[in-house]
Amino acid sequence: MIIPYIYIYFTFFIMTISFVSLLNSNNFPGELSPFSINLFNIEITYWYLINVISLIFILLIYKYFSTFRFGFKYKVNIKYSNMNFLMLIMLIINLLFVIKTGVGVVGSSATSSLTPIVLLFKPDTFFLCLLSSPSS
Numbered sequence: 001m002i003i004p005y006i007y008i009y010f011t012f013f014i015m016t017i018s019f020v021s022l023l024n025s026n027n028f029p030g031e032l033s034p035f036s037i038n039l040f041n042i043e044i045t046y047w048y049l050i051n052v053i054s055l056i057f058i059l060l061i062y063k064y065f066s067t068f069r070f071g072f073k074y075k076v077n078i079k080y081s082n083m084n085f086l087m088l089i090m091l092i093i094n095l096l097f098v099i100k101t102g103v104g105v106v107g108s109s110a111t112s113s114l115t116p117i118v119l120l121f122k123p124d125t126f127f128l129c130l131l132s133s134p135s136s
Contacts, residue, residue, distance in 0.1 A: 004062055005059075008055060008058065008059050008062075011055060012052065012055055015048065015051055015052065015055070016048075019044065019045075019048040022044050023041055023044060023045075087123055090121045090122070090123050091123060093118065093121045094118065094121060094122060094123075097112075097114070097118045101114075103115055103118075
């Protein structure tokens with residue numbers, strides 16, 4: 001399967017672009033307004049290298065474990081025609097949670113004990129699970 005490799009290489013590419021832009025900038029690009037960096041270039045380089053080494057380690061672990069075949073007694077089939085309804089429900093759950101609690105709003109310091117549970121219903125989490133599952 002090529003999708004995990006594309007994901008890992010794309011992550012490496014984005015990390016490299018971010019690294020180069022941080023080295024050439026005096027400001028850290030924040031969500032609302034940039035703020036100054038209190039790090040030296042060598043510290044940014046160390047963090048970049050730690051992230052790259054971690055990414056290579058993840059790639060090696062994936063290559064190692066992808067040689068094994070895991071089987072289940074029951075086969076799970078996903079009906080992609082029903083996926084739109086499922087995504088709608090997940091988006092409504094997230095929207096209602098954000099409106100009710102204020103968690104996830106930019107600039108908000110609101111917290112909730114239900115955040116970990118609601119994060120399971122984020123569509124991007126669901127798509128990552130679909131991408132990592134073997135296709136039949």
